Amino acid sequence: MAVRLNHTIVAARDRDASARFLAEMLGLPAPVVLGHFAGVRVGDTTLDFMDVQEYRDGATEIASQHYAFLVSEIEFDAIFARIRERGLAYWADPGRTKPGQINAWDDGRGVYFEDPNGHLLEAITRPYGSGGTAASHPHPLVAHRLMSPERGTATHRDPST
Numbered sequence: 001m002a003v004r005l006n007h008t009i010v011a012a013r014d015r016d017a018s019a020r021f022l023a024e025m026l027g028l029p030a031p032v033v034l035g036h037f038a039g040v041r042v043g044d045t046t047l048d049f050m051d052v053q054e055y056r057d058g059a060t061e062i063a064s065q066h067y068a069f070l071v072s073e074i075e076f077d078a079i080f081a082r083i084r085e086r087g088l089a090y091w092a093d094p095g096r097t098k099p100g101q102i103n104a105w106d107d108g109r110g111v112y113f114e115d116p117n118g119h120l121l122e123a124i125t126r127p128y129g130s131g132g133t134a135a136s137h138p139h140p141l142v143a144h145r146l147m148s149p150e151r152g153t154a155t156h157r158d159p160s161t
């Protein structure tokens with residue numbers, strides 16, 4: 001049997017509100033509460049939101065994590081519309097230097113936005129590097145490798161290496 005990621009815990013200030021936010025933003029079924037978790041199913045995996053005080057033994061600080069979701073073009077349209085309807089900040093890049101923009105990496109579309117806990121969420125229509133170097137807009141990680149002389153230049157055509 002292939003190994004699949006079954007679940008992961010996401011620290012939250014308000015687990016129910018946070019789980020609802022993710023489900024609503026991505027257009028997924030409502031969260032399911034199981035013990036101290038409010039779980040949002042994403043494919044094979046459940047993102048189990050848990051109040052940080054319980055998860056981290058009284059801690060209130062949340063370390064920002066990053067969660068990226070591969071979506072269809074139609075789903076991207078819906079997600080991006082919800083971002084704008086809610087007036088959420090969004091960026092084209094993980095460093096948040098390009099506010100109010102989306103990217104076209106790998107000739108798809110990508111956008112970054114935050115959940116209520118400061119976790120950085122990303123919706124993409126193409127996996128990183130899937131456009132290779134032939135894309136009109138190669139993923140910057142692939143492009144960087146291409147332009148990096150110490151790693152070899154045009155010989156790197158396979159983004160998976």
Ligand SMILES: [Fe+2]
Nearest residue numbers: 066068094122
């Ligand atoms: Fe990412």
